Amino acid sequence: MRGRNRARRPVVLSGLFGALLAVALVGFVSLGTGLAQPGEREPGVEGSPEGRPGGGKAKNVILLIGDGMGESEITIARNYEKGAAGRLALDALPLTGDYTTYAVQEDDPSKPDYVPDSAATGTAWATGEKTSNGRISTTPGTDRDLKTILELAQEAGYKTGDVSTAELTDATPAVLAAQVRDRSCQGPQNMAECPQDRKSNGGPGSIAEQEVDEGVDVLLGAGRLRFEQVIDGGPDSGKTVIQSAERQGYRVIGTAQELEMARSGQKLLGLFNAGNMSLEWTGQPAAPEPGTGPQRCQEGRRPDNEPSLAQMTQKSIELLEQRPGKGKAKGRPGFFLQVEGASIDKRDHAFNPCEQIGENVAFDEAVKVALDYQKKNPETLVIVTGDHAHTSQIIPTDATSPGKVSTLITADEAEMKVNYGTEKGIQTHTGSQIRVAAQGPILNYS
Numbered sequence: 001m002r003g004r005n006r007a008r009r010p011v012v013l014s015g016l017f018g019a020l021l022a023v024a025l026v027g028f029v030s031l032g033t034g035l036a037q038p039g040e041r042e043p044g045v046e047g048s049p050e051g052r053p054g055g056g057k058a059k060n061v062i063l064l065i066g067d068g069m070g071e072s073e074i075t076i077a078r079n080y081e082k083g084a085a086g087r088l089a090l091d092a093l094p095l096t097g098d099y100t101t102y103a104v105q106e107d108d109p110s111k112p113d114y115v116p117d118s119a120a121t122g123t124a125w126a127t128g129e130k131t132s133n134g135r136i137s138t139t140p141g142t143d144r145d146l147k148t149i150l151e152l153a154q155e156a157g158y159k160t161g162d163v164s165t166a167e168l169t170d171a172t173p174a175v176l177a178a179q180v181r182d183r184s185c186q187g188p189q190n191m192a193e194c195p196q197d198r199k200s201n202g203g204p205g206s207i208a209e210q211e212v213d214e215g216v217d218v219l220l221g222a223g224r225l226r227f228e229q230v231i232d233g234g235p236d237s238g239k240t241v242i243q244s245a246e247r248q249g250y251r252v253i254g255t256a257q258e259l260e261m262a263r264s265g266q267k268l269l270g271l272f273n274a275g276n277m278s279l280e281w282t283g284q285p286a287a288p289e290p291g292t293g294p295q296r297c298q299e300g301r302r303p304d305n306e307p308s309l310a311q312m313t314q315k316s317i318e319l320l321e322q323r324p325g326k327g328k329a330k331g332r333p334g335f336f337l338q339v340e341g342a343s344i345d346k347r348d349h350a351f352n353p354c355e356q357i358g359e360n361v362a363f364d365e366a367v368k369v370a371l372d373y374q375k376k377n378p379e380t381l382v383i384v385t386g387d388h389a390h391t392s393q394i395i396p397t398d399a400t401s402p403g404k405v406s407t408l409i410t411a412d413e414a415e416m417k418v419n420y421g422t423e424k425g426i427q428t429h430t431g432s433q434i435r436v437a438a439q440g441p442i443l444n445y446s
């Protein structure tokens with residue numbers, strides 16, 4: 001970690017923020033992870049009401065994940081939106097460190113797979129265990145189920161929320177509330193890679209079924225077509241996943257207007273698009289030299305009937321918040337909420353800088369919602385990170401790239417050349433370590 005609570009042990013820690021979450025939720029004191037030990041803290045920091053890092057125990061945890069948001073993606077978004085010397089909301093968090101994201105090999109988990117996917121990295125942050133690419137909270141080779149941080153939170157009485165701009169059955173939201181062998185097993189009719197998990201075979205079902213059966217209080221995102229598929233076994237055999245959700249007490253909604261009207265008291269499943277949610281911005285994709293641009297991005301492309309990630313975050317907090325009361329309500333725990341900006345990754349794959357930046361800026365607005373809540377509720381821990389690095393790079397404007405390039409005109413009124421060169425067609429993830437940042441009560445000295 002860089003910053004006030006500087007650790008003396010190495011800074012690159014696999015599962016670092018899984019450990020932070022464990023500290024926050026379960027109150028473990030000694031994890032041996034390189035977190036500062038008693039006596040290392042600066043005087044006067046403990047219990048700071050401004051939400052600076054300090055002692056105490058987090059009541060609420062908001063974990064925000066920019067999918068594919070490496071330092072390169074953050075820098076490109078900052079340069080375009082705020083200028084090179086500007087600051088995004090996510091730059092304001094006082095504790096910053098890095099963590100490695102490598103996966104392990106399915107056939108020999110003692111060997112790393114240097115470039116991970118969101119299923120393997122998600123399994124790592126959600127369960128504290130590395131796995132192989134494609135797996136959803138299951139062990140490499142042996143296919144054992146791994147317990148997730150959301151499940152631990154539920155057992156401890158916390159309310160839980162899982163939010164994404166992707167299909168809710170995509171890897172990042174899936175790892176918290178489902179265990180399957182392969183990430184493709186998203187709906188009851190998508191089980192080709194996970195026959196043993198089918199409900200008709202006595203298994204727990206697809207990712208969509210497991211998310212609903214798990215009883216996550218707030219599920220907001222997209223992927224309606226997965227939830228319209230028919231269940232093939234168990235008590236809801238013959239029903240769709242949406243009908244099963246309704247039977248299990250969910251209110252199911254499909255528009256931003258319905259989200260605005262939602263009130264607490266009922267579990268909520270929001271499915272705002274048939275596939276992934278619509279993009280915020282658009283622009284020309286990168287192309288072989290001389291590339292596209294110089295261009296400015298076209299903003300405001302998301303239709304009004306789909307909520308923004310910031311709106312979903314705001315509403316989730318409102319629905320999950322457990323205000324301290326008197327008597328029975330007094331000792332109530334708080335909430336655990338995951339918020340994913342999913343299409344930073346997806347538009348990076350598609351070598352489209354404007355679409356990638358628009359999603360990163362929208363993610364940053366969700367971060368701002370979380371930080372604003374944290375200021376008023378200092379017992380809230382906000383963690384902002386990515387899940388793996390990605391392809392986009394800033395290169396000199398006079399470089400001649402063998403990949404695909406686009407030149408953007410930034411907030412500085414300067415030209416920024418963005419290069420995509422990790423593959424011939426659709427671009428790939430990369431294997432670099434990435435940023436993890438936090439604000440709120442992080443270290444429990446008690």
Ligand SMILES: [Zn+2]
Pocket residue numbers: 068345346349429
């Ligand atoms: Zn990806």
